[in-house]
Amino acid sequence: MSDVVARPVTAPSGSYATSPTARSTWRASRMIVLLGAIVVLIAVIGVLLSGERGPSRPLDPADTSLAGSKALAELLRARGVTVDRVDSVEAAADKAATGNRLLLITDMTYFDEYSLARIQGDRLIVGDQIGLSVLAPGLHSRPGIVRTRSREPECRLPAATLAGSAYIGQTAFYPPPGATGCYPAPDGGYTLVSYPNAGGVTTVVGDGAFMTNQRLAEDGNAALALNLIGTGRPVTWLVQPDQPPVGDLPGERGKSMYELMPDNIRWTVYMAIIAVAILAFWRGRRLGPVVTEKLPVIVRAAETVEGRGRLYRARRARQRAADSLRAGAIDRLTPRLGLGSGAGPHEVVAALAARTGQDPHQVGAALYGPPPTDDTGLVALAGYVDFIERQVSEL
Known part of the structure; x- marks a missing residue:
């Protein structure tokens, strides 16, 4: 045996071919x-x-990533609109002093809302809710409760009705009296609100995804952005500083280990x-x-069989012994009967009954029936299975 x-492979003794094989x-x-x-x-x-590339700067007119707004800024410039990107309140105030301009605010993280509120004129606040109570007084909001998706304007604001559906959501606004709300939220609020304020018109949009390079070409996003911003007046586009000041934010914490990793x-x-x-x-x-x-x-095969039989008998494993006998017999009989390896019980029983002349019910009970309840039944099962195998071999 x-x-x-x-x-490890060793070279055989004697002569062998020296030409290389694959x-x-x-x-x-x-x-x-x-x-x-x-x-x-x-x-x-x-x-x-x-x-x-480095990290993207959402809604930045100089950012070409999917989250940036470079495409929108170029469309505005192509229509003759002056777009000035500024990163400080002082620069925004200096631009406002030059004439009638639109102040576009997309990030209030590092700015003082009270200083910005002193700049009179039209304002468009997109996505950022910091300082909203000062920049848009009388307006109430509930951030993060409206799923961003394509919505119909359902209002009379020309900038929205002419644009049609837009990819908008995120924040629900509850406007003050005299305000116009567009793109309704499920709970009765609006995702875009426009009303007179600060010597001009203040427009607040809950999500700026429709202005990004990724979404600008979808639905009426480009039309809505151009209608809100491209009014013909110069635009002061306020973004976060390229190098944010350290320690200016309240409650600023140190960077974590993961933030310090490259x-x-x-x-x-x-x-x-x-x-x-x-x-x-x-x-x-x-x-x-x-x-x-x-x-x-x-080691003789008979000794192995006898040893396994003794183990089955000691553990009274009649079911396992019967399953082994039946499985071995079926594996040996199936090719002799001309059946494939995937033949089912009905096919095997029918073929054996036809080949040996035995009762199909008796053959089925022997090969696929319940296990024997005692040693005598197990011996009888082994004898009958051996009898069937010998009959098939002799025929």
Whole structure:
């Protein structure tokens, strides 16, 4: 009897062919191939990392990322509208002093709302709710309760009715008397409100997604943005400073460990995982093919069968013993009956009954019936199964 073990491949004694085969060529060159694949993978990842841009600046007229508004700014300039990007209240006030302008506010994180409120004229506040009570007095809001999706204006504001549906939502506004609300929210509020205020008209929009480079070409987003901003007057577009002041915000905390990590750290982790996987594959295949090796002691098959039978008897495992007998008999009988390996019980029983002349019910009970309840029944089952096998073999 033999067993199966794994051992390194050794060259057989005697003469053998010296010409290389496909298998031997692969064994000799697989290390080079794996190293080449690793080099190519590292090069591709390096190109991807070198092409990464810095963080996007949402609704920034100079940002070309999906969250930026570079496309909208260029459309406004193409229509003859002057767009001035400023990052301080002082710069916005200086621009307002030059004439009638529209103040577009998209980020209030680093600005004082009271200083901005002194700038008279039309205001368009998009997405940012900080300081809204000062910049848009009388207006109440509930941020984050309206799902951003395509909505119909359902109002009489020309800028909205001419644009039609727009991708808008996020915040529900409850306007003061005399205000016009558009793009209704489910709870009765509006996602766009416009009303007279501060010597001009203040318009507040709950979400600026319709102004981004990603969404501008959808629905009536571009038309709505151009109608609200492109009134022909110069636009003062207030954005967050390129280098935000440190410590100016109340409750500012120190950066966490993850914020201090380099932006490319995740790619380093991915590269390490890939390298470990390739190394594991390479080292895991270092053994040769599986070969057979003679055992130092010959064990008779009958002794193995008897030993297993004694174990079944000691544990009273009649069901498991019966299942083993039946499974072995079915595996041996199926090809002799001309049936495929996936033949069902009905096919096997019908073929055996036709081949041996035995009662189909008796054959089915023997091969697929309930397990025997005692040792006598198990012996009788083994005898009957052996009888069926011998009949099929003799016919």
